Amino acid sequence: MILHYKCQNCGDDMAFETGSGTLSCQSCGRQDTIENFDEEYITTTFSEDEAREYHCDNCGADIITDADTTATSCSFCGAGVVLADRVSGALAPSKVIPFKISKDEAKQAFKKWCKNGLLTPAGFMSGNRVKEITGIYVPFWMYDLNSRVKVNGTGTRVRTYSRGDYIYTETKFYDVYRDIDLNYKKVPVDASEKMNDELMDKVEPYNYEALKDFKTPYLAGYLAEKYNFTDEQLFSRVKSKIQRFIDSYVSSTVSGYSSVSYRNKDVRTRKRRSYYVLLPVWMVYYDYDKQEHTFAMNGQTGKVVGKPPISSAKVAAWFGGIAGSIILVMKSISFILGGGFW
Template sequence: MVIHYKCPNCGDDMVFNSETGTLSCGACGRQDNIEDFSEENIITTFEEDEAKEYHCENCGAVLITEAETAATTCSFCGAGVVLADRVSGTLAPAMVIPFSISKEQAGAAFKKWCRNGLLTPKDFMTANRIKNITGMYVPFWIYDLNSKVQVSAVGTKVRTYTKGEYIYTETKFYDVYRDINLDYLKIPVDASTKMNDELMDKLEPFPYDQLKEFKTPYLAGYIAEKYNYDDKELLPRAKDKIDGYIESYIKSSVSGYATVNYKRKDINVKKVHSSYVLLPVWMVYYDYNKTEHIFAMNGQTGKVVGKPPISKGKVAGWFGGVAAGTFVSLKVVSMLMGGGFW
């Protein structure tokens, strides 16, 4: 099933407006609250074979999509469509964080971010080489996890004191036990095979107070993917993401000792709850030096992640400056101490 959102005023296509949070018509300017949008203005098309081929109700063109695509735009007329069968039933997201940054704002923010690169080539910072900016709702599973930790260790405290002509070192040994219960809420893991996991992890945090009950109009005008992995398959990754926090908490709970020798450390992490959500990401494709560089931007916070090209000249100059500064510092210290340094 293909869903088009038609303007009740003029019949043109409507898309989600990230600035106003409404379903908006670009032709006549009408804006509708998503909660109040009438189903009478939703045009749907059903196909016998709903795997990959759909028809655009707007112009009749055939839309060939990958099996993971949940929302897209018609390549012929530009109409935004939602493939409803891919966001319904077991594939239906529970929640969505809508875009709050428009495409124009994303482009301006990315150019500003480029100018902040201290070691990027000068023409990378100044040239307008943006090839494409695509707004995409990326599928994530977010987990509520509980970890129960039992720790057994031996801690030492060392005291040094002087008595008469002798210096004494006193070491006391302590049995240390900890029984810890930790809860971690909304641990995100991206569920798309297409997305770079490292990029998606660096986009965090997302403002989860902006989560809204999923409704298909939020997808209108954007690309959306359905998940490739279910919550059971991604649970190990979610657990891995909190390993460092658990270890840090254990370490903080046994502070105050000179040394700590762990005899037993039992960590049991369980899933309390998981939800399938769609999170907003602007994908920025940037051409530079005959190479395409891919960056990602958090569609709510504007945070940009990615690896820009590095200027070898700037790197050499930076290290040269550090080396020169170190040389001068050593020269001054040497002169103050009455010596020389060459």
């Protein structure tokens, strides 16, 4: 079943507006709060078909989507629709962070970010090379975790001193033991097989105070994906994700030693809670030098991640400038010390 959000004034389609946080009609300007929309048409059934055909009630066209799409737009009339049977029952998200940055704001932020690239080719930002910019609600599993960490190791303290003509080095060894209880809240891991995991990790963090109870109108006018992996399937990945924080915290508790070597580090992480959320991402597809470059922008904060092309000429000039500066500094030091210029 497809959900259309129709304007009560003129009958045109409504979409979620980032500025007001309401459903807005582009034709007459009517705005309605999300809470006022009736969700009685949400069903609790789901089909695992690889492709589904839906009928657009707005223009009569048939819409073909793949099995992962939960919100899309009609290719013929542009109406934003939500595939309600894919966001209900076990597939219903618990929370959502609505888009805060509009499409036009995303374009301007992306162009500004590109211009700050000191090593990007001179023609990278000339002309309109943005092939496509798409707002997508990306599925994430969010975890509350507890880690019990037990560490055994050896710490050393080294002291060097002189007596007479001799220099002595004294090394003392200490047993190091730590038993640490750590709690983590709202650790996100993207659950879509289509999205690049590295980009999705780097586009974080989000302000999780803005999490709202999920309602289908938030998806109107955007694309959305359903999760491909369960929270159990991604548990090993979320454990890997917090490992560097665990290591950093353990290191912060061990101070005052010249060196520390660990004999044993036992980390046992358990899941306290997990819930399914949708987070906003602008995907930017940019053409340059006959290649498509993909960037991701946090739809809430505007943070941009991706790898723009690098100009070899600018890199050479940059290293040449550094080398020239070093030579000039060395010559100045030599002159001050009485050596004159080389």
